[in-house]
Amino acid sequence: MLKRLTHDQLRETCDKSVLSFKSTKDLTPPADIIGQERAVRAMEFGLKIDLKGYNIFMTGLTGTGKTSYARAAVAKAAQGRPIPDDIIYVYNFLKPERPIAINLPAGKGSEFAKDMEKLIYDIRSEISRAFSDDSFEEQRQEIIERYQKQSMEIIANLDEIAKAEGFALQKTVQGIIAIPLSLSDSNPKPMSQEEYETLTSEQKKELEEKGRNLQNKIDEAIRKMRALDKSARREMDELEKDTALAAINPLFEEMNAAYKDNAKIIDYLKAVKNDLIANLMIVKEDRKEKQDGDEIVPLYGATGASEFFCGTA
DSSP states (O other), rough: OOOOOOOOGGSOOOGGGGOSSSSSGGGGGOOTTTTTHHHHHHHHHHHHOOOOTOOOOOOOOSSSSSSHHHHHHHHHHHHSSOOEEEEEEOOSSSTTTTOEEEEOOHHHHHHHHHHHHHHHHHHHHHHHHHSSSSSHHHHHHHHHHHHHHHHHHHHHHHHHHHHHTEEEEOOOOOOOEEEBSSSOOOOOBOOOOEEEEEEEEEEEEEEHHHHHHHHHHHHHHHHHHHHHHHHHHHHHHHHHHHHHHHHHHHHHHHHHHHTTHHHHHHHHHHHHHHHHHHHHHHHHHHHHHHHTTOOOEEEETGGGGGSSSEOOO
């Protein structure tokens, strides 16, 4: 026989008097995962294996307490054991796809990260100061003026040769060309097409021959000026590298002294400095952005190369 039930009869109740607490805040959370005895045994067994190459993989529904249990179990297993090294990962300049793992004493990983951040900041400051120094600007200007003078001497000599042959030099988008001068004007000016048509065949032939010879001299002069330009750029690059090295060497010497007992870090610092000098243009652009008031980005991270320090584990 069916019987109508009240709402009080449809809910589960318990006798509060049998409970030993007033609030669940008074209870200690369970260290294990409820209903997962086999998983707990597997975790305990896995944590007792003290050999390299073994790992523990956990899977299950979200919200079942896997992460909390794993942290608690590992913390318990770690009690009484030696504190493990920090493991940091740094950029590999030779093989970017394979970061370099370096072991450091516990707590030293974060110190190294801070030291690298300070090093990068100091590098920016010192290079900015060095490139803004009057001495650097004077040396830079001396190089520019010296090569400009040599280029001007080449042009002046070429101009004299052209005038002696009855030509004037004119700069165009295609380069320097030789234009014949009028033969009938006491104040030489470029020969008009009409005057050219009045010349005899012998005169035209002689003019064309002189023009070809002069063009060869123009081409040779251009090659010399291009060589001077390359030499000027090389000398300027050397000046900038020497200036940058003089500015940052003390910073790296300080870092080398602090980590002299770790060969991997010494090698890494050497690679950082070499890459920095090889990509000095990036630092110069970064300095220009800073002077212009733009937002400063990491020296390497925003330009395609990786940052100095990748992280700790």
